[in-house]
Amino acid sequence: MRYIFIDSLDGVNRVGIVENNRLVEFHLEEQDSKIVGNIYRGRVTNVLQGMEAAFVDIGESKNAYLYVKDALPRELLYDGRIYKISEVIKSGQEAIVQVIKEPSGNKGAKVTTHIEIPGRYLVFTPFSNKINISKKITCSKEVESLKDIGKRIIKDGMGVIFRTASEAIEESVLMEEYDILYNIYAKIQKEKNFLPCPKLLYKEPSLDYQIIRDSYDDAMEKIIVNNKKVYDNLILMEEIYPFKFSNKIELNTDFSIAYDTGIQLDLKMALQRMVPLKSGGYIVIDETEALTAIDVNTGKFVGTSSLGDTILKTNIEAAEEIARQIRLRDIGGIIIVDFIDMKNKNDISTVLSTFKKYLKKDKIKTNIIGITKLGLVELTRKKIRRSLSKDFYKKCPKCEGRGNITK
Helix, strand or coil: CCCEEEEECCCCCEEEECCCEEEEEEEEEEECCCCCCEEEEEEEEEEEEEEEEEEEEECCCCCCCEHHHHCCCCHHCCCCCCCCCHHHHCCEEEEEEEECCEEEECCCCCEEEECCEEEEEEEEECCCCCCEECCCCHHHHHHHHHHHHHHCCCCCCCCECCCCCHHCHHHHHHHHHHHHHHHHHHHHHCCCCCCCCCCCCCCCCCCCHHHHHHHHHCCCCEEECCCCHHHHHHHHHHHHHHCCHHHHHCCCCCCCCCHHHHHHHHHHHHHHCECCCCCCCCCCCCCCCCEEEEEEEECCCCCCCCCCHHHHHHHHHHHHHHHHHHHHCCCCCCEEEEECCCCHHHHHHHHHHHHHHCCCCCCEEEEEECCCCCCEEEEEECCCCCHHHHHCCCCCCCCHHHHHHCC
């Protein structure tokens, strides 16, 4: 069974995805608290030449930061020259920026001037005239077909990215969504010259709609919503975009994740350092400021035939669980995985292919960089929102996050 749940209570939305009776994604959102995807008319408050970045006041509690590569205007993007931040933007200047990373700790939001507006099937890219296709679409005929459609639907040299969901979708539907996204951008352009500054020009749809938009497919059995207002808003969103899902929505005011033991158990485990495996082995996950380290251990699992077989089975089971935990905990940045040492090259290949297979289920891009000389698997995952642990925990004022007691 695969379904989405939206548990809305006291101004907080708890949105998750369940696959095969296991929780694979969970997002916590206080209404109007998320700003990723929002587009603002902001004012540059400070240009830091030593950092090749600028601070931009977007009207939030902390100024956002804008790197030079994200500040380049469209006409300078592809000329091959390396620019300094002082050549691109000046203090006091106004700029239209989009949030691409939530604020975290003492850091403000990360922004870009290269606006992108996502839909269900397309991402509208006005700062590029290119037609790009999701790498998850592997059929060469489909890729060529989408490129041809892209050439026919784009206007004013404003490009598009065809998302994975666009595969086998009729051209008329794709064209309709492109026009909707084009009109949203046109409206933003009209608003940018009107006071005040800073000003919110475009608000990304609520998290519940984003999850449905990005994760819904034919295999999704249902979407459970326990709040009538949220339910009505989702139906309204369906009327705006050419993406239909209302036949799968169930309004169930009695639903609550507090009474679902499976969801509660998986959520509890996602907040623990140690995660047990069915075989008796376990993995340990340590999130730090710089990176996340994951260690695999055989634990109580002793196997039945040989040490090599025991290690292989543990690593394969761990690969699946680690992929699920990365997605569920929303871990971003650098991730290092220390699988149990394997001598056989075929075993190493089997574990890595298993790991890649389960990582592909994650809609957020994850890249396996390779294996270090110490046998550690390096990977990176795009960091967009705060990790799950930061939604539930705050740093201890006594130990400042060390988690140790002084002797």
